[in-house]
Amino acid sequence: MKCLWKKVICGALVAGMLAQCPQSIYAEDAANTATVTDTESNHVTPDTTQQPDDTKQPGDTQQPDDTQQPGDIQQPDDIQQPEELPQPSAVEGLHTTKQGKTKVYLEWEESSDATSYVIYRKTAGGEYKKLAERSKPSYTDKNVSSGKTYTYKIVAKNEQKEADEAAKVTFSNTKAVQIRSQKYTYSQMKKDMQELEQKYSNYCEMTKIGTSLQGRAIYDFAIGNPDAEESLLVVSTLHAREYICSAVLMKELEYYLENYNGTIGGVKPANTLNKIQIHYIVMANPDGVTVSQTRHSTWKSNGRGVDLNRNFPAKHFVSGGKKGAQGYSGKKALSEPESYAVATLTQQLIKKQNLQGVVNYHAMGRIIYGDCTKGSLKKDTYKMYDIAKKITGYSKAPDSGSGRSWGGQYREYVMDLLNKPSITIEIGSSVAPCPHWQYEIEFQKNRYVVVRIANALK
Numbered sequence: 001m002k003c004l005w006k007k008v009i010c011g012a013l014v015a016g017m018l019a020q021c022p023q024s025i026y027a028e029d030a031a032n033t034a035t036v037t038d039t040e041s042n043h044v045t046p047d048t049t050q051q052p053d054d055t056k057q058p059g060d061t062q063q064p065d066d067t068q069q070p071g072d073i074q075q076p077d078d079i080q081q082p083e084e085l086p087q088p089s090a091v092e093g094l095h096t097t098k099q100g101k102t103k104v105y106l107e108w109e110e111s112s113d114a115t116s117y118v119i120y121r122k123t124a125g126g127e128y129k130k131l132a133e134r135s136k137p138s139y140t141d142k143n144v145s146s147g148k149t150y151t152y153k154i155v156a157k158n159e160q161k162e163a164d165e166a167a168k169v170t171f172s173n174t175k176a177v178q179i180r181s182q183k184y185t186y187s188q189m190k191k192d193m194q195e196l197e198q199k200y201s202n203y204c205e206m207t208k209i210g211t212s213l214q215g216r217a218i219y220d221f222a223i224g225n226p227d228a229e230e231s232l233l234v235v236s237t238l239h240a241r242e243y244i245c246s247a248v249l250m251k252e253l254e255y256y257l258e259n260y261n262g263t264i265g266g267v268k269p270a271n272t273l274n275k276i277q278i279h280y281i282v283m284a285n286p287d288g289v290t291v292s293q294t295r296h297s298t299w300k301s302n303g304r305g306v307d308l309n310r311n312f313p314a315k316h317f318v319s320g321g322k323k324g325a326q327g328y329s330g331k332k333a334l335s336e337p338e339s340y341a342v343a344t345l346t347q348q349l350i351k352k353q354n355l356q357g358v359v360n361y362h363a364m365g366r367i368i369y370g371d372c373t374k375g376s377l378k379k380d381t382y383k384m385y386d387i388a389k390k391i392t393g394y395s396k397a398p399d400s401g402s403g404r405s406w407g408g409q410y411r412e413y414v415m416d417l418l419n420k421p422s423i424t425i426e427i428g429s430s431v432a433p434c435p436h437w438q439y440e441i442e443f444q445k446n447r448y449v450v451v452r453i454a455n456a457l458k
């Protein structure tokens with residue numbers, strides 16, 4: 001690929017020489033020379049051993065091309081032009097992965113018929129400047145300043161031509177997740193997630209796993225190796241007014257991605273997340289969050305008044321309650337698209353990626369539910385609980401036990417029916433919706449929890 005042009009022109013010269021070489025000498029020369037090299041072709045002396053054509057024996061046969069010897073020196077008039085090369089295709093799949101405070105890694109797919117790629121960069125309002133030319137489809141820019149935004153342009157080329165179009169990508173060396181006000185909305189979260197995915201594309205993936213009743217997407221944002229054999233699931237904001245959890249977890253995601261190649265609370269994410277991928281459903285109830293933020297601040301249910309954390313097919317699912325802000329279980333388990341999406345992902349992870357446990361985030365009272373009555377799940381449930389309790393300093397929640405008149409809870413469903421360990425962390429020191437000033441505090445208290453649990457369960 002790299003020396004395509006050179007090979008073509010050398011080949012053409014040799015072919016031209018061979019055209020003038022009498023066939024009769026091929027057999028004897030072939031015994032002495034196995035290959036023709038570029039160097040030899042430049043030092044050939046005129047051949048004086050040619051026999052007249054009529055001495056050729058009927059049995060003489062031409063040898064394969066690679067045993068042929070060049071004959072007469074080529075005349076200047078006969079020099080052949082290099083073959084025209086095809087135009088390289090434009091670069092596709094260009095993406096960035098931030099690898100440190102001042103480093104960004106760019107990567108793209110190989111273009112057909114390209115031998116190298118020219119990398120340009122510009123800042124807002126500036127001109128493109130060439131940074132480098134590379135034969136491989138990747139480049140690390142080790143000189144990005146924090147707070148700045150850069151646009152990169154990659155042009156595929158070969159010795160004759162450039163691709164018609166350049167690929168471009170913009171990279172901002174700024175925080176993607178900035179919680180500027182108490183109402184961290186669904187659309188802000190979606191935008192922040194997309195930016196994280198673009199900025200750290202080699203470490204995370206954002207997948208739509210369902211659509212709410214009112215048409216909002218429910219996402220699985222996964223960090224770590226997609227081929228990891230194990231997984232951990234974090235489910236947040238089944239209850240609408242508890243959207244502080246979505247804000248805190250978005251900050252956590254950026255924090256993990258920023259420090260992917262470093263250390264977080266004693267854990268090296270690059271090692272841990274290579275073995276266990278962490279899936280986050282950051283906002284399981286986007287319609288309800290919107291209701292809480294715009295019309296009815298203490299709303300817990302989804303857009304049509306079903307309490308999603310009563311809607312799972314747990315042992316104790318009971319159809320009951322009244323449609324409204326909270327407590328209505330729905331007519332039947334998983335009647336709601338939001339709970340259905342959460343249950344489906346949970347089951348898929350059990351089937352495909354050896355799910356090790358589920359961490360639930362709710363918001364009220366700084367307590368942790370970590371009780372467990374099932375013998376086979378006790379060890380890992382308590383392990384998760386102990387890690388969370390030690391890091392956050394939260395209190396133990398009263399045992400939820402079983403046999404409650406209200407059921408259908410997701411944690412109960414995961415443990416009783418799906419047989420996986422699960423804990424529920426309730427953040428925030430007051431009744432949700434929590435005030436803005438608590439967001440940073442709760443993030444600081446919780447930021448090591450998930451990665452340490454992942455590390456302990458892997």
Ligand SMILES: [Zn+2]
Pocket residue numbers: 239242362363
């Ligand atoms: Zn809740």
